[in-house]
Each structure stands twice: as structure tokens, then as C-alpha cells.
Amino acid sequence: MLDTLNKHFQNSFAISKMRSALVQNAFYLGYFVMALPAGMLARRFGYKGGLMIGLSVIMLGAFWFIPATQIGTYWAFLTGLFILAVGFTCMETIANPYATILGPPEAGAARINLAQSCNGIGWMLGPALAGSFILSSTGEVNKSNDTLYLPYLLLGFGAAAMLVVIGFSEVPDLQAETEEEAAAAGAIPRPSLWRRWHFTGAVVAQFCYVAAQTGIFSYFINFLATEAPALDAAWAARLPKHMVGLKDGGHYFTDRGAATLLSVGAFGLFLLGRLGGSLALRVFQPHRMLALYSGLNAVLMICVVMHFGWLSVGALLLSFFYMSISYPTIFALGIHGLGEQTKRASSFLVMAILGGAIMPLFMGWLADRGGMRAGFLMPMGLFALIAAYGAAWPKLERVIQK
Numbered sequence: 052m053l054d055t056l057n058k059h060f061q062n063s064f065a066i067s068k069m070r071s072a073l074v075q076n077a078f079y080l081g082y083f084v085m086a087l088p089a090g091m092l093a094r095r096f097g098y099k100g101g102l103m104i105g106l107s108v109i110m111l112g113a114f115w116f117i118p119a120t121q122i123g124t125y126w127a128f129l130t131g132l133f134i135l136a137v138g139f140t141c142m143e144t145i146a147n148p149y150a151t152i153l154g155p156p157e158a159g160a161a162r163i164n165l166a167q168s169c170n171g172i173g174w175m176l177g178p179a180l181a182g183s184f185i186l187s188s189t190g191e192v193n194k195s196n197d198t199l200y201l202p203y204l205l206l207g208f209g210a211a212a213m214l215v216v217i218g219f220s221e222v223p224d225l226q227a228e229t230e231e232e233a234a235a236a237g238a239i240p241r242p243s244l245w246r247r248w249h250f251t252g253a254v255v256a257q258f259c260y261v262a263a264q265t266g267i268f269s270y271f272i273n274f275l276a277t278e279a280p281a282l283d284a285a286w287a288a289r290l291p292k293h294m295v296g297l298k299d300g301g302h303y304f305t306d307r308g309a310a311t312l313l314s315v316g317a318f319g320l321f322l323l324g325r326l327g328g329s330l331a332l333r334v335f336q337p338h339r340m341l342a343l344y345s346g347l348n349a350v351l352m353i354c355v356v357m358h359f360g361w362l363s364v365g366a367l368l369l370s371f372f373y374m375s376i377s378y379p380t381i382f383a384l385g386i387h388g389l390g391e392q393t394k395r396a397s398s399f400l401v402m403a404i405l406g407g408a409i410m411p412l413f414m415g416w417l418a419d420r421g422g423m424r425a426g427f428l429m430p431m432g433l434f435a436l437i438a439a440y441g442a443a444w445p446k447l448e449r450v451i452q453k
Contacts, residue, residue: 052181069415077129079408081136089144090398099222105141113207160383165329171322182310249448253385257403262410263430324375342441352431
């Protein structure tokens with residue numbers, strides 16, 4: 052639901068694109084602050100305890116939106132997003148490495164992609180759910196925050212239900228094979244994490260990816276509102292009425308229509324990419340797929356920046372498909388072969404989500420000064436760096452810094 056808030060707060064608080072990016076800044080700053088403590092919680096209370104703590108904090112953050120709506124300030128809503136992020140950090144730090152060790156190590160990247168396909172379902176439902184409460188279905192924008200707490204109320208009840216399910220479930224505190232081997236051998240000290248180049252490279256790549264992903268997700272609605280050409284009258288007539296409005300004598304997507312396209316079209320492709328990727332990663336090497344997909348996304352961003360009309364809109368939509376495998380695949384490549392250091396490494400990889408707090412501000416700054424298309428120069432460069440990491444991963448994995 053996060054990505055609908057940028058456009059809504061631009062309307063309800065009359066703020067710039069750069070300042071609206073504080074939505075992502077507050078959320079991903081929570082990841083940065085909580086990542087290392089979440090790893091400590093995982094080591095102290097195990098996987099099950101850490102998950103239950105995370106769900107409890109998510110409930111607190113979700114229900115905070117009720118008083119935040121009464122307070123009515125931008126900072127009150129940002130506080131709720133920060134608390135939510137703290138809870139989600141516990142979940143990310145624990146669930147991702149857990150998925151990689153629930154079976155054969157060589158299929159770890161495929162398993163984590165399959166598990167994170169559930170995120171794709173959430174991303175499809177989120178913009179449609181939030182958009183139905185807060186975004187306008189006409190040419191007139193919605194400037195009210197009165198109903199903003201409602202979708203988060205549903206999120207809070209969902210977290211409560213999950214807390215009960217996990218509380219009564221058996222969640223074994225599994226260890227990777229290399230962890231068990233190290234323990235059997237007397238826990239022979241391993242090289243520092245920061246001397247494992249494939250891990251340090253993964254931290255940088257994850258920072259870049261979350262920055263690029265967050266920027267694209269956050270400004271998708273803005274791009275359609277300012278850069279998409281007018282719809283053909285025949286096509287406009289076929290779309291649901293809430294998706295199309297009249298502006299300057301032409302048919303254009305409404306804010307809710309753009310959110311619907313984000314939900315069904317863009318995140319539908321994202322989910323398809325995750326599901327297809329989880330199968331493809333059982334056949335193709337993860338680092339090669341990461342390099343290929345990220346390289347293609349850099350090319351697609353060039354199409355977006357060059358303003359080719361509907362071709363640019365199509366390129367932006369297609370980028371969601373090629374982004375799909377990046378986060379879990381970088382995660383799996385980064386913790387590969389780290390053994391007893393896996394939980395600590397997971398904390399740093401989650402901390403790299405800080406990219407989503409910093410870079411969208413820069414993207415908003417570019418958009419405020421050079422137009423929305425100029426903002427997409429930021430993800431273009433970052434995808435090129437991620438592609439370089441994927442191509443170089445085999446060499447990085449073999450080298451341990453002395």
C-alpha cells in the first residue's frame with residue numbers, strides 16, 4: 052500500500068515530489084535502524100520468537116494509524132510507517148535465510164523466490180485496496196486523510212491472525228549444513244564477513260536494487276499522470292469508469308486508474324516474474340539471471356527516459372517483470388556458503404534496504420527539476436551496477452580477502 056501514499060500526500064498535504072518521498076524514507080529508515088537488532092533477536096529467541104516479535108510490532112504500527120488520522124499531520128503518518136517497518140524488518144531478517152535452509156542448498160535461490168512470490172500477491176492487492184480508500188476516481192483529486200486508517204486496520208487484524216497461527220505452530224530452529232559442520236568441528240573461526248567479496252558486493256547490490264525498485268514503485272502513478280499520452284476514445288470507453296477522466300479535452304488515467312494499473316498490470320507482471328523465476332532458477336545459474344534481468348531493466352529505463360509515448364509506458368510496466376527476482380536472488384547469492392555467519396549476514400543485507408530511504412529522495416529531486424522522466428535516470432544507473440555484480444559473482448565468491 053506504500054506506493055499509493057506518495058501521490059495521495061502530494062494532494063492532501065500539497066507537498067513536492069521530493070518531500071513525498073519521505074514516505075519511503077521513513078519506512079526504509081526503519082529497516083536500517085532495526086536490521087542488526089533483528090538479527091540479535093533471531094539469535095536470542097530463534098526463528099519462531101523473532102517472527103512473533105515482528106508481528107506484534109506490525110500490529111502496533113498498523114493500529115497507530117487510527118490516532119494518526121485524528122492527529123492529521125504528515126509526521127504522524129510517517130511515524131506509523133516507521134513502526135511498521137521495524138516489525139517488517141524482523142520478518143525479513145528471519146524469514147529470508149530460513150527459506151534458504153529449508154532444503155538442498157543449491158535450490159536456495161529458487162525457494163526464496165517462490166516464498167517471496169507471496170509478496171507479489173500482496174503488491175497486487177495493496178494499491179487496489181489503498182487506492183479504493185484514498186485515491187480519487189474522477190478528475191478531481193482527493194485531499195482528505197479521513198479514511199486512511201481503514202486499510203491499515205485490515206493489516207493489523209491480518210498480523211494478529213498470523214501471530215495466533217505461528218504461536219500455535221511448530222517452527223523448528225534449523226541450521227544450515229555448514230553451520231552444523233562448523234559446530235561439530237569445534238566452531239573453527241571463519242574469515243570476517245567483510246572479507247567475503249560476494250557478500251560485500253551483495254550488500255551494495257541490495258542497496259542499489261531497493262533504491263531502484265522503491266523509486267519506480269513510488270513514482271509510477273506520477274509517471275502515468277504526467278507522461279502518459281491521452282487514451283484513444285474507444286479504449287477509454289472499454290475501461291472501468293473510475294480509471295479514466297477528462298482533462299484538457301482528452302481521456303487520461305485518473306489517480307485511482309493509475310493505481311489500478313499499478314496493482315493489476317505492473318504488480319501482476321512482478322508476480323509472474325517471481326513465479327517464473329522460482330522455476331527458472333532451478334535450471335539456470337542465479338547470478339546469470341540476475342545479470343541478464345538487471346541489464347534488460349537498464350535498457351528499459353532508457354526507453355522510459357527517452358519518452359517514446361506508450362512504448363515508454365510499456366517499458367515501465369515490463370521493468371516490473373525483470374525486477375521480480377532481484378531482491379531474493381541477491382539475498383541468496385550474498386549469504387551463499389556463510390554457514391554460522393548467515394544470521395548476521397542477513398541483518399546487513401536487510402540493512403541495505405536503506406537504499407529505499409535515500410535514493411527516492413534524489414529521484415524526486417530530479418523529477419521536480421527536470422520532469423518525471425528525468426527521475427528515471429537514477430534507477431537506470433543502479434540497474435547497470437547490479438548487472439555488473441551478477442556477472443562478476445563467480446569470481447567474487449571464490450576470493451577471500453586476506
